[in-house]
Amino acid sequence: MDQLQKLLMEIRPDIDLDSNRLVDxxxxxxxxxxxxxxxxxxxxxxDINVEDIVPExxxxxxxxxxxxxxxx
Amino acid sequence: MSFVSLRFFxxxxxxxxxxxxxxxxxxxxxxxxxxxxxxxxxxxxxxGYLLLTTLTTYISGMYLxxxxxxxxxxxxxxxxxKKWKQxxxxxxxxxxxxxxxxxxxxxYWQTVVNVLHYRTGILLxxxxxxxxxxxxxxxxxxxxxxxxxxxxxxxxxxxxxKYALFVSFFPQMVQGPISRFGDLKKELYQKHAFDFTSIExxxxxxxxxxxxxxxxxxxxxxxxxxxxxxxxxxAGSVILxxxxxxxxxxxxxxxxxxxxxRGVARLFGVHLIENFxxxxxxTSLQDYWRRWxxxxxxxxxDYVFYPLSxxxxxxxxxxxxxxxIKGKAGQVLPVSMATFVxxxxxxxxxxANFKYIVFGLWNGILITLxxxxxxxxxxxxxxxxxxxxxxxxxxxxxxxxxLIVLIGRYMTRAKNVTAxxxxxKLTVTSFSLKALTSKTLMTLGIEKKDYLxxxxxxxLLLLVEFLEEKEIDVSAKSKKxxxxxxxVGMFLFIGAIVVLGVYxxxxxxxxxxxxxx
Numbered sequence: 123m124d125q126l127q128k129l130l131m132e133i134r135p136d137i138d139l140d141s142n143r144l145v146d147x148x149x150x151x152x153x154x155x156x157x158x159x160x161x162x163x164x165x166x167x168x169d170i171n172v173e174d175i176v177p178e179x180x181x182x183x184x185x186x187x188x189x190x191x192x193x194x
Numbered sequence: 195m196s197f198v199s200l201r202f203f204x205x206x207x208x209x210x211x212x213x214x215x216x217x218x219x220x221x222x223x224x225x226x227x228x229x230x231x232x233x234x235x236x237x238x239x240x241x242g243y244l245l246l247t248t249l250t251t252y253i254s255g256m257y258l259x260x261x262x263x264x265x266x267x268x269x270x271x272x273x274x275x276k277k278w279k280q281x282x283x284x285x286x287x288x289x290x291x292x293x294x295x296x297x298x299x300x301x302y303w304q305t306v307v308n309v310l311h312y313r314t315g316i317l318l319x320x321x322x323x324x325x326x327x328x329x330x331x332x333x334x335x336x337x338x339x340x341x342x343x344x345x346x347x348x349x350x351x352x353x354x355x356k357y358a359l360f361v362s363f364f365p366q367m368v369q370g371p372i373s374r375f376g377d378l379k380k381e382l383y384q385k386h387a388f389d390f391t392s393i394e395x396x397x398x399x400x401x402x403x404x405x406x407x408x409x410x411x412x413x414x415x416x417x418x419x420x421x422x423x424x425x426x427x428x429a430g431s432v433i434l435x436x437x438x439x440x441x442x443x444x445x446x447x448x449x450x451x452x453x454x455x456r457g458v459a460r461l462f463g464v465h466l467i468e469n470f471x472x473x474x475x476x477t478s479l480q481d482y483w484r485r486w487x488x489x490x491x492x493x494x495x496d497y498v499f500y501p502l503s504x505x506x507x508x509x510x511x512x513x514x515x516x517x518x519i520k521g522k523a524g525q526v527l528p529v530s531m532a533t534f535v536x537x538x539x540x541x542x543x544x545x546a547n548f549k550y551i552v553f554g555l556w557n558g559i560l561i562t563l564x565x566x567x568x569x570x571x572x573x574x575x576x577x578x579x580x581x582x583x584x585x586x587x588x589x590x591x592x593x594x595x596x597l598i599v600l601i602g603r604y605m606t607r608a609k610n611v612t613a614x615x616x617x618x619k620l621t622v623t624s625f626s627l628k629a630l631t632s633k634t635l636m637t638l639g640i641e642k643k644d645y646l647x648x649x650x651x652x653x654l655l656l657l658v659e660f661l662e663e664k665e666i667d668v669s670a671k672s673k674k675x676x677x678x679x680x681x682v683g684m685f686l687f688i689g690a691i692v693v694l695g696v697y698x699x700x701x702x703x704x705x706x707x708x709x710x711x
Binding site: 132133135136151152153156157159160161163164170171172173175 | 345346347480484495499500501503504509512513516525526528529532533565569572
């Protein structure tokens, strides 16, 4: 989780890590999501597909973490 | 059939009358019939293309569904799963090839003929192809459906007539919005009881659309055409005035058309997605593209940007770049390239003209630069103690975005790249504010009262959008007014559209700018 938070802060230093509407409130746009996904694939060694790119999977740090765990 | 014709209103009246009475048990079938009647006014050939796309994407959807079911039922057999997955890919590829092939052929054949003739002297037949009404829009919508079924987002529609309605629903055949099957299927196929609120909301939307289109856009178009057609005879200030008017015209024309579309759909109880979210208040170019032609932007994001930037070659490129370029640049460079491709595609989608490629590059370069420079801007803002919510800074960002978009508008409206460049040059090198006199304005094709209508109309539009931006529901507020005020206001508004709308014998008001795309 700490590693993921660090990644997020690198991509968007102004992000609110407690938010559960990261995509809905515009903290993460499509550009950030793709940058984040590329980093996650590299750092965590998981395979994230286009089908997984839905707001529900990226709206909170927990949701992103759950996605990674699911795909491990 | 024009949205601004007695024939259309008669068509709508009969359509609605039967929809809520005798045919209320067969509403979606009636909608399909109405859609095909509406589309038949575009000619037999156009109908042929519509049927071809409907059939190919329907068959593709059914096949992909079968493959998805097989993968599910045979998931333990790795080889069979692999075979089905491979076949799915091939089938989607063929469907895309067939449909985008038609789109490419109809949109760019003449350009291919011209370029080939110019470069090699070979003369291919010109064919005099006419772009069928709404081709890009219904094609993007159907391709989106095929890809969604491929991804297993929802099951394929088995009923070909229901699917045909999704492709051809008549209000959105003129210029979109590009809807998704998942959103639209319930709206189209469920029963809709007569509901006065829906009718009222639909009529309000339509009136607002006609107001933007007939009062503002069609008036501004006269001045815009005069200035852009004869730009060499004008000072920079007049050219800039023309470009600002074009900005207003384009927004009122496109968003007005979408309001009419959404209003008509709402009369039938169908909610269509929004296509604009007050782009004038955008704070960055990215923000602008999130608010302008939203359904195309979302389509590009889901079906081009994500698959491309998450494809194996792009991911490999990403890790290679990150190894060699440290920091933010290494992180965002591969994604920037995918962004570039998207804006390039949006550019050439507008037409086979080099100016649209320049337009795509202009947007792609600026957005990539802004992303690369984000950490630098954040540092500067911290140093200067500026917050995004600061009203002066916010105003600065809105103005800056407006100017960037305005430069892009030189590109989309000028006849070609040379004209665009000369117009930009004239704006800067021979601005001469003195040239923008009332005398000059009177030579641009419209009269003083027309300017007044454009000015008052634009100010009203800005006021309403400003209030909506502040999350004030103008429509709900107006409903709280005394009934007599609402009725009188409505009649005055309709009267203004009827009296002040631009109607000419040789002018077809339904010719929306985006209809040509």
